[in-house]
Amino acid sequence: MDYEIVMGLEVHVELATKSKLFCSCSAEFGAEANENVCPACAGMPGMLPLLNKKAVELGIRAGLVTNCEITRTITFDKKNYFYPDLPTGYQITQLYAPICRNGHVEIETEAGKKRIRIKQIHIEEDAGKLVHDYLPGSSLVDFNRASVPLVEIVSQPDFRSAEEVVAYLEKLRSLLTFADVSDCRMQEGSMRCDVNISVRKAGSDKLGVRTEIKNLNSLKAIVRAIEYEAERHITALETGCEELVQETRRWDENKGETYSMRDKEDATDYRYFPNPEILPVHISDEWISEIRNSLPELAHEKYERLTQSLGLSDYDSRLITSSRNISDIFDRTMEYVNNPKEVANWIIGDLASITKEENKAYDEIVIDCEKFGKIIKMVESKVINRTIGKKVLQLVFRDDIDPESYVRDNKLGMISDSGYLENIVKEVLSENEKSVSEFKAGNQKVIGFFMGQIMRKTQGKADPASVNSILMRELNNLR
């Protein structure tokens, strides 16, 4: 029997505002525990919520880049539940008049293009974070994240495979990072995803029992959890060994399985009601068009620019626009080296491989683009050769050294003095008579060996082009 998996996604994205949703505390990630906390976001009585206009603007942006309708009068509601990370005992969210509705994004998988419909996007506040067993037997709470603004992007149940889910999340990340809505870092929790999943017999139009999977912290976890959960549903349907119930399940990364989060007894009734402390907010046509006009260049627009105006290849352009960070590094480096092809080569060849060696993601690369540009220029103008250039780049990446003084202090300047190089070439050839005779016998491969030897004798500083021509001349003389 063939089965079809049906999934819908709820994606939480932290908005890139400087301050929190309802107070002026910093919303920055990575502060000391409870550093960014005031009476309001600690849930103390007497403070009244002051709505952050920037958060509303970013909510509108999120809607614009996902083709949503923007709601003209938005309201906020209170969602009640007790949990120690929720300082007031209620979360301020939008139930009745969410900021965006009825959007869609295009995704691309091996099967081709597909449209994923977005039901709604709403703004809400984040909760704090519990730290367990920092002191033995007790839990501590950190309210830094409490009241940081989020949008929750709710899709329609349009997904049929884990591949589509991943493509959608990557698309959202691209849209939202390029539009400056969020930095969308799953590892820092600024992008989180819950998957609603059900399974039905292929061809059926009735949906199966739905479960919701939470605690998914990486794309890898999402794929594994979907595979696990789909398999669990199918086995249950086939063998009847387990009755499927509508419930919330958590993903256990270590065990590689999902488990039921709470029993029915605890089924929460959130007792939503309109928040009387926040008056309805009217969103004017003018404001929307102002935001639309100020949208930064999105990934697909940038791709067009790179391929059409700058003449980069499809492959290079895709890679550069796959990450907002890489794309910014490209633009900033271009300010120093106006040679798109060369900058692209350095990013895709050298910077990407260094990033891999350092075990980092593209989004985590931090590099001084002026220094990066200087290295490219030094290679371009033959001050250093490419091999040295890559080494210097590695040092800039790791230790942020100054490339020019480093090259000068360590005498890494390229050697292109032909008399000097000729002597080295002759020396190498006379030291390796065996290889010379192999060359004479027609073995071309030894050329690489000679090059390596010459580079070693010059500490890698020789101009490869000069060496190559001298070497070939000498070898041909010997023939």
Next chain:
Amino acid sequence: MDREFFVSKHDAKAENAFALDDNIMVRGGLTTAGSKMLHNFISPLQATVVDRLLAAGMELAGKTKLDEFAVPGISEGTCDILSGAVGAVAEGVCKVALCNDVSGKVRRQAPQNGLYYIHPTYGSVSRFGLIPAVSSMDQIGIVCKNIDDGFDTLGMIAGHDENDITTFPEKSYAYAPKEGKFRIGIPSNVLEEADEKSKELIYDFAGKHDAEETELKYFEVFSQVMYILSSAEIGNNTSRYDGVKFGYRADKFTGLNNLYTKTRTEGFGPDMKLLSVVGAYVLSKDNYEACYLKSMKIRRLIREHANELFSRFDAIILPIKLKDPDPYKNLALYAFATLCGLPSVSVPLGRNEGIQLVAQAKNENSLFGICKGGR
């Protein structure tokens, strides 16, 4: 008179001093909202009204006792406990006292003690620094012996506050008694339920103006609507008191749920518990539409009705108590102003009696004028 209602701050001169109900914050001072739950709560901030009164040269006399979180208490005896704000002004320890009279208790007790109570238009006075009870109805008002002092004080505290986005944009208001003859509506359906003395006072008082009988629609459900909506909001506003962060925490507990239940069982009084339970009930999935939403709809109808009434009248006159002393039924008398965010003034008349006048939003000056006799 029981003096326990008042905690003196320092030796303020009564003629220039104000008192605050203990749900209004003074930075660095204890603010308990009359609840064990906040028995140790030191205010991290200062209410805007306090800043403004101090800036205007007034002196803080001290804090006054209130019913727990100023909620509409209907449990036995609650209604009879004297409001600290009323007591302090009646005793002459301060010129005015500020409080949040959601329940209407002060609106009844002030005239009974020979005092006025001014309940301003919702949105004219900042609630920053007021411990919230019913956010859509909370409004800081003024107890005073002399109506001029009351409006003087209101002039000092009213006006937009950037810390309270529900305040109107007006920076300040000029309060002065309006002159002329006033059209006063006497809701006969309400008067049917009032005692004879109140009726007499009302006809006497209104008789000095252009009085006309009218009907206050939906009066029969005012108490229900009031209680349902306030329980929902109170339950929500007090869910932050959970023993985790500040305020009272139960001594011994086993696990998180026990911490919550024990803390809240020990920390809240009977009226708060009742309201929390009712609040959870009216907002629950199964009852939301029938209770909360329906009440919101009626509230809107009452507002529309108020607009209609105030196209014909400058003020509606109401008794301050019903024949039936049941505190729940009596809530209806104060619900009109509270539910609709309208200004009202309770006026002392005769011996321990009085009436209340309700006007259109931002029309305090008509009330002031009527109090001053009109013409």
